[in-house]
Amino acid sequence: GAVVSQHPSWVICKSGTSVKIECRSLDFQATTMFWYRQFPKQSLMLMATSNEGSKATYEQGVEKDKFLINHASLTLSTLTVTSAHPEDSSFYICSAPRGPPWEQFFGPGTRLTVL
Amino acid sequence: ILNVEQSPQSLHVQEGDSTNFTCSFPSSNFYALHWYRWETAKSPEALFVMTLNGDEKKKGRISATLNTKEGYSYLYIKGSQPEDSATYLCAFLRGGADGLTFGKGTHLIIQP
Numbered sequence: 001g002a003v004v005s006q007h008p009s010w011v012i013c014k015s016g017t018s019v020k021i022e023c024r025s026l027d028f029q030a031t032t033m034f035w036y037r038q039f040p041k042q043s044l045m046l047m048a049t050s051n052e053g054s055k056a057t058y059e060q061g062v063e064k065d066k067f068l069i070n071h072a073s074l075t076l077s078t079l080t081v082t083s084a085h086p087e088d089s090s091f092y093i094c095s096a097p098r099g100p101p102w103e104q105f106f107g108p109g110t111r112l113t114v115l
Numbered sequence: 116i117l118n119v120e121q122s123p124q125s126l127h128v129q130e131g132d133s134t135n136f137t138c139s140f141p142s143s144n145f146y147a148l149h150w151y152r153w154e155t156a157k158s159p160e161a162l163f164v165m166t167l168n169g170d171e172k173k174k175g176r177i178s179a180t181l182n183t184k185e186g187y188s189y190l191y192i193k194g195s196q197p198e199d200s201a202t203y204l205c206a207f208l209r210g211g212a213d214g215l216t217f218g219k220g221t222h223l224i225i226q227p
Binding site for chain 2: 041049105
């Protein structure tokens with residue numbers, strides 16, 4: 001199957017700092033990538049759709065100025081959590097679809113802890 | 116708001132036994148239903164992408180069925196093995212270019 005990498009796998013930062021998470025499709029090109037997050041005991045929730053060469057689209061309730069997404073190439077999307085606060089502590093995971101039938105290939109995720 | 120429900124939330128099964136669990140999803144605006152297997156510290160791994168009502172797919176000891184008219188899918192594991200221990204996620208896809216709507220998952224533990 002296709003491979004998607006994600007870095008870092010975990011990060012601890014101080015409140016007010018910014019954190020960048022990278023998602024790379026290693027063996028296929030992805031014009032679209034998705035960013036999800038998961039809070040404890042909750043399901044994976046779609047945050048935003050990253051589109052190569054154009055603006056990301058955000059789900060309702062997700063602040064676009066707080067979660068900056070850049071999809072600079074066909075193999076790389078980045079999510080920057082700006083001015084992070086403890087409530088942003090969560091598990092963030094990206095995916096890239098391929099198809100049809102649009103099977104999504106996931107990175108291993110990033111555990112963010114904001115102190 | 117799309118609602119995808121999975122049951123049970125967790126399941127302990129004796130090695131060698133067979134088991135199954137359920138995913139319910141909206142029956143309107145259906146494009147596909149995905150099943151993923153997610154082991155701790157690894158990436159979720161796609162098991163099945165199901166698109167047609169009445170679909171039945173199989174991969175080794177694992178199989179899945181799909182009923183889009185009533186909005187449910189079953190995942191079956193035959194002769195459970197310890198390596199089957201994982202969280203099984205189902206996810207609803209409304210359109211090809213859309214993100215997935217996930218259930219909370221079924222956490223399966225196989226006891227030797």
